[in-house]
Amino acid sequence: MARTYFAQKRVLVTGGAGFLGSHLIDRLLDQGHEVLCVDNLFTGTKRNIEHLHAHPRFEFLRHDVCFPLFVEVDEIYNLACPASPVHYQHDPVQTTKTSVHGAINMLGLAKRLKCRIFQASTSEVYGDPAVHPQTEAYWGNVNPIGPRSCYDEGKRCAETLFFDYYRQHGLDIKVARIFNTYGPRMHPADGRVVSNFVMQALRGEPITIYGDGSQTRSFCFVSDLVEAFLRFMETPKDLPGPVNLGNPNEFTIRELAELVVELTGSDSEIDYRPLPQDDPLQRRPDISLAKERLDWTPKVQLREGLQQTIAYFKRHEFAEDPIAQQVQPIIAKPLLP
Numbered sequence: 001m002a003r004t005y006f007a008q009k010r011v012l013v014t015g016g017a018g019f020l021g022s023h024l025i026d027r028l029l030d031q032g033h034e035v036l037c038v039d040n041l042f043t044g045t046k047r048n049i050e051h052l053h054a055h056p057r058f059e060f061l062r063h064d065v066c067f068p069l070f071v072e073v074d075e076i077y078n079l080a081c082p083a084s085p086v087h088y089q090h091d092p093v094q095t096t097k098t099s100v101h102g103a104i105n106m107l108g109l110a111k112r113l114k115c116r117i118f119q120a121s122t123s124e125v126y127g128d129p130a131v132h133p134q135t136e137a138y139w140g141n142v143n144p145i146g147p148r149s150c151y152d153e154g155k156r157c158a159e160t161l162f163f164d165y166y167r168q169h170g171l172d173i174k175v176a177r178i179f180n181t182y183g184p185r186m187h188p189a190d191g192r193v194v195s196n197f198v199m200q201a202l203r204g205e206p207i208t209i210y211g212d213g214s215q216t217r218s219f220c221f222v223s224d225l226v227e228a229f230l231r232f233m234e235t236p237k238d239l240p241g242p243v244n245l246g247n248p249n250e251f252t253i254r255e256l257a258e259l260v261v262e263l264t265g266s267d268s269e270i271d272y273r274p275l276p277q278d279d280p281l282q283r284r285p286d287i288s289l290a291k292e293r294l295d296w297t298p299k300v301q302l303r304e305g306l307q308q309t310i311a312y313f314k315r316h317e318f319a320e321d322p323i324a325q326q327v328q329p330i331i332a333k334p335l336l337p
């Protein structure tokens, strides 16, 4: 039963001041729900939710999910976790705690409230995959002791917890494995390939490509991903996941760089550097399950999504932001140490 008279549902979004969370909240509010955004603002920012402060169905609570939370809601989306290597490696112990303690706390809350809970898992649970593209049945190839393990293993442990609560307590869970997503409100200093290229182009700096740029990546636009979250959350209980969500269209890193240069109108040159060892040549989701069960496919083309992303970065003048300037490009780095 809904916990408010007026809203359709009262929904908790952890990590709601972050990139994906803030877009999800916009959609939930558009649908008429009441939203409680919980975030400790580690990588998220009030800027992402400032347009909602006067919204009558929006509430913000500064809180760290590593600590228990007692609220009354009808549904939970658990997104709280730093998502890019520069951020999650900043304090790896806290990253694992956020994934694991955060999952325990949110699952405990969902159990008490008997409510449905969504987990933002990641393609990184596949590690350095030995099969391409990756289906949900693939168990992954993950290093448990490397610098990326705090994130990869933290998310894997969170998945374990979700499925144990599902089997042991009959909890209604939805576990999504998210692949590389981009769009407005991405952190300009997250060190990822899209934000790196856009920032370099906007500053007129050389665009750094490791290797010859023929390695491929796939990029999902944020509005497509959020649509999939909402559809997944509406599926029957017999679909706990995991479900891969991403865009299977592949582009070479060189194509991406050239498109960014064209769309920004920049005169940046492309700077080719040696390819690090173990750099994955291909990363692509198999989204057959999402297509079949969610009736979902990504719609936004890379050109259109990049236009919106570039417009956002220009509007917020990140190119002049001294903090964003401190970022070292971390592009196409190896998956394993």
Ligand SMILES: NC(=O)c1ccc[n+]([C@@H]2O[C@H](COP(=O)([O-])OP(=O)(O)OC[C@H]3O[C@@H](n4cnc5c(N)ncnc54)[C@H](O)[C@@H]3O)[C@@H](O)[C@H]2O)c1
Pocket: 014, 015, 016, 017, 018, 019, 020, 021, 038, 039, 040, 041, 042, 043, 044, 045, 063, 064, 065, 066, 078, 079, 080, 081, 082, 083, 084, 098, 102, 120, 121, 122, 123, 177, 178, 179, 180, 181, 182, 187
């Ligand atoms: N963006 C992607 O391409 C991608 C890919 C795979 C998985 N994901 C997952 O989706 C989720 C959201 O990612 P994003 O790209 O929006 O990242 P983001 O860094 O923009 O958002 C994460 C949010 O969680 C908050 N947070 C971090 N630790 C917290 C804690 N202990 N307590 C409360 N809040 C905390 C941050 O302040 C931030 O607002 C993450 O769980 C991430 O692992 C994202």
